[in-house]
Amino acid sequence: MSTDHTPDEALDESISVLQQLGLKEYEAKCFVGLSRLNTGTAKQLSEVTDVPRTRIYDAIRVLEAQGLVEIQHTSPKQFRAVSLEEALETLRDRYQDRVERLESLLNGMEDVEPDKEKPVQEVWSMSGSTAVENRIEKLLDEAESEVVFVIGHPSLLTDSLVDSLNGTSSRVDLLIGTVTESLQDEVHAAVPGAHTFVSGLEWLNEADDTGIVMGRLLLVDRSTILVSTIEPDTGDEHAVFGGGFKNGLVVMSRRLMSKGLVPTRDPSRADDRRE
Numbered sequence: 001m002s003t004d005h006t007p008d009e010a011l012d013e014s015i016s017v018l019q020q021l022g023l024k025e026y027e028a029k030c031f032v033g034l035s036r037l038n039t040g041t042a043k044q045l046s047e048v049t050d051v052p053r054t055r056i057y058d059a060i061r062v063l064e065a066q067g068l069v070e071i072q073h074t075s076p077k078q079f080r081a082v083s084l085e086e087a088l089e090t091l092r093d094r095y096q097d098r099v100e101r102l103e104s105l106l107n108g109m110e111d112v113e114p115d116k117e118k119p120v121q122e123v124w125s126m127s128g129s130t131a132v133e134n135r136i137e138k139l140l141d142e143a144e145s146e147v148v149f150v151i152g153h154p155s156l157l158t159d160s161l162v163d164s165l166n167g168t169s170s171r172v173d174l175l176i177g178t179v180t181e182s183l184q185d186e187v188h189a190a191v192p193g194a195h196t197f198v199s200g201l202e203w204l205n206e207a208d209d210t211g212i213v214m215g216r217l218l219l220v221d222r223s224t225i226l227v228s229t230i231e232p233d234t235g236d237e238h239a240v241f242g243g244g245f246k247n248g249l250v251v252m253s254r255r256l257m258s259k260g261l262v263p264t265r266d267p268s269r270a271d272d273r274r275e
Contacts (some may be wrong), residue, residue: 067131
């Protein structure tokens with residue numbers, strides 16, 4: 001596929017293709033802008049895209065709902081596009097025919113680096129089961145030592161997720177908790193290399209006052225955490241995740257998430273057992 005485009009031509013055609021894929025003009029401009037900017041505020045994004053600052057937030061809300069943009073809830077809020085790989089996977093599920101063209105255009109654009117330091121700890125949000133699962137699969141692929149994963153509902157054990165769990169490196173200790181014994185049996189059969197257990201957190205299988213229930217809990221290498229919830233009326237999945245948590249939060253999270261795991265099957269206690 002030809003990539004003989006000037007930067008301005010690639011920019012304009014990327015926006016055009018995204019509009020063909022269903023995004024409105026400001027939404028397409030914001031996504032392309034964030035793909036170049038990496039991470040930015042509404043002010044920075046407005047300057048890069050020429051989208052009025054007052055319209056940035058509406059466009060970002062739509063992109064976030066479609067799993068294409070993540071929001072960091074700081075002051076001011078920070079926005080970033082999901083990785084090109086994740087965005088293309090999300091779009092490919094709906095618009096297979098036009099994604100390859102978009103991939104070529106976005107890969108050919110220049111990066112814009114804002115003058116700011118990356119924070120040590122980050123918390124981001126995203127929406128949509130497809131986007132959440134794509135992020136989980138990416139985190140599983142990047143795992144180096146340990147994955148603790150708790151599944152709150154049988155419907156969330158998809159074929160794609162099973163493939164990713166089975167594809168986890170053999171060097172990684174894979175611990176999978178479930179809310180029921182029947183789901184544990186299903187996971188054990190589907191992912192034979194994992195240590196499976198029934199979670200001791202009874203509230204995982206209970207809805208709160210609004211009817212929202214827990215979806216998935218993931219802790220990777222004791223430094224990256226993802227928590228998702230399911231809305232009762234729509235079944236929509238929403239998640240928050242973050243990295244860089246080299247502190248007591250990780251210790252507490254792992255203890256909670258692995259509650260119900262028999263100590264003798266917990267790889268993290270192997271050293272203790274040998275002493």
